[in-house]
Amino acid sequence: MTPEMLAEHVLTAAQAAFAALELDSSALPSSTTVERPRQPEHGDYASTLCLQLAKKVGRPPRALAEAIAAELTKTDGIASVDIAGPGFLNIRLDASATGQIAGSVVAAGDGYGSVEAFAGQRLNLEFVSANPTGPVHIGGVRWAAVGDALGRILKFAGAEVTTEYYFNDAGAQIDHFSASLLAAAKGEPTPENGYKGEYIAELAATIVEANPDWASKDDPREFFRVEGITLMFAEVKKSLADFGTHFDVYFNERDLHVKGELDRALGRLREQGNIYEKDGAVWLRSSDYGDDKDRVIVRSNGSWTYFAADCAYYLDKRERGFDKVVIMLGADHHGYIGRMKAMVSCFGDDPAQTLEILIGQMVNLLRDGQPLKLSKRAGTIITIDDVVDAIGVDASRYALARYSSDSTIDLDLDLWARKSNDNPVFYVQYAHARINTLLGNAADLGAELTDTYDAALLAHPREGDLLKALGEFPAVVTTSAELREPHRVARYLEDLAGAYHRFYDACRVLPRGDEEFTETGRARLWLMKATQVVLANGLRLLGVSAPERM
Structure with missing residues (x-):
């Protein structure tokens, strides 16, 4: 029984309890x-459902909890329901119900963990967007990893993402x-x-x-x-593709100018009554909406500002049908939010x-132990290719996505290059590869996954821990x-890999010597396969490979 299934049982029990108590089911x-x-x-x-409902229906939460618990204990697979504190429902499943999680995971396969939490939402997710004046620097590399992973996760959560x-x-x-470029071609010094x-x-x-x-x-x-931009952007796109980051749309700012989109955006803002002229320039009344000052749209010399392009670009996205525009920016863009x-x-x-x-x-x-500051090729910045050359694509992506993006991170390249369990990505990938090897060894012994297994045999505490960890994956995706x-x-995958290693250390799967392969061993094969599925699915969301051998 997965957590989602149990939650449905809790709600069904609440409905029955409400009916018995003649409470308003709305x-x-x-x-x-x-x-x-x-x-x-x-x-x-x-479950905290009783605490949430008590005030609405005018009943003490403990009394409500007692009624719901009485209904819930009638459900197959629920061993007991205790009431704690003011009305918490503490639920215990029997081994069979918990063990069924492995079968549910294997049956769902690549789709396990996907949810419909964002179904119906159309999101435009913009990230990296570095100027085509040089290679992608380390800040852009972070967004290439985090943004691409976020796009994958949002899609897995049901959203339509571009x-x-x-x-x-x-x-x-x-x-x-x-x-x-012209100065370099002429052999002249770099201009100011x-x-x-x-x-x-x-x-x-x-x-x-x-x-x-x-x-x-x-x-x-x-x-x-023209030539420089073409070559530089081709290089940027190749570096990103080699990094495993692909975009659905590459949008040229120049098109906004050529196609008259800035004029159209200005016209729309005029229609809203938010444009005025002063000192020969055209201004947006942005201070009326919380900005620290009004913003110039057209300078007094008739040229467009950068902000004018921002306006036109936002309007273009909305007119393409996106419900929400999500933009990822670097640390120096805090002032950009208000405007x-x-x-x-x-x-x-x-x-x-x-x-x-x-x-x-x-x-x-x-x-x-020392900061790395300079790139051999780019001079003053560390580029995407520098990072990949140092630790590889998988480690780069995992390392950059592993930390909250609103915190500064120090990446120890020596650590992330190691083939050892203190390297987080190696630790997770090794768990996946280890399971693959063990499943292969079991097949060599004639022990393979059959159509069924006895879920009740997965009763060891370490098996229970692993099963519950597997059941958490959809909630992790949603959050x-x-x-x-x-x-x-990423952090969930590390916890899952740890739960798997502890399970394997405590629970023997394959027979030794002349021992017969047992039904317990077969159930454990299902548990291992389920773990392998979730590890692969989670790594895929981060854009990291799930190797079969290491």
Whole structure:
């Protein structure tokens, strides 16, 4: 019996109790949940439903708990129901009911853990979105791991998710980039505010080699802008793809300008009465909606501001049918939140419903205990390729997704490169590979999973711990999606791997010598297979492989 099934039984018992007590059934929720108590002696699962309902129906919570408990104990698979404190229901399952979790997991396979909590929601998830003026740096690498994992988790939780990369190919930074390439082609020093690093020289050399007549172009700087952006963005996309991060949409900022989207957004804001002119410029009344000041949309010289593109881009996403725009930004973008929420309000939307901005903190890389600061190729930044070269894709993705994104992290590259159990990703992957090997060994002995097993035989305490851990996975997925915290999946997988190793140390599965393979051993094969399924599903949500051998 999975926690979800037990929760349904609790609600059914509540419905029966309400009927017997002649209480108003409209006070009952459409669904409820159960949780594992922190202290095992309090039972296998606990429900607070009675505490939630008591005030609504005017009954003492303990009296309500007694009535629901009496109904609940009639359910097959429930060994006992105790009432604790003011009305907690502490529920114990019999071994057979708990053991059935393994069968439920194996039957669901790749789909186990998926939920419908976000069904019907259309989300646009934008992350990385680094300027195409250089390789993806370590901050962007963190979002490549966290954002991609979050997209996978949200989809697994039932949402319709479009992942998007905003390709900022307009503005002053692009001008500095093209000027840097042109200077490198001419053999001149890097201009003021220009970009440095070997990659600039490499790009310029590639462009010159392919276009020996570049100096005769009408506008060499514009030529290097177009060619440089094309080459740089192709490299960025390849690095991300090699990292296992793929986007559904790559959106060009320049298209907003070319297609007149900024004018259309300005017109929409005028219709809402939130535009005015002062000192020759066009302003948005964003301070009326909580911003610290009004924002310029069109400068006095007639040029668009960056914020104007933000307005047009948000409107474009909403008109593509997304219920909510989710944007992941770096630690230096805290000031961006207020103006974006105000802008959304200026369009007539409720920012609490249609906009969500997630801020990520810095990542520090350590080697031999010392901070790693410089890239051989990019000069002043650590790039996505530097991280992958150091510890590989799996370790990089897992390490960056393992911590809450709103906290600064120090990644010890020496630790994450080790093939040992103190490396968290190795610990989890090894559990998956170990199970695969054991299942293969069992098959060699003629012991394979059959159509059925005796769930009641999974009665050892370590088996119970592992089964309950398996049952928690759907709730972990739901919470990770709700809180936008992929690290919860990683930490859960480590706990699950630990529960598996403790089970294996305490419970023998394969026969020794001339021993016959027992039905208990067969039930344990089901438990191992179920664990392997959940480990693989969880690693897949993080974009990390589940190796069969290590």
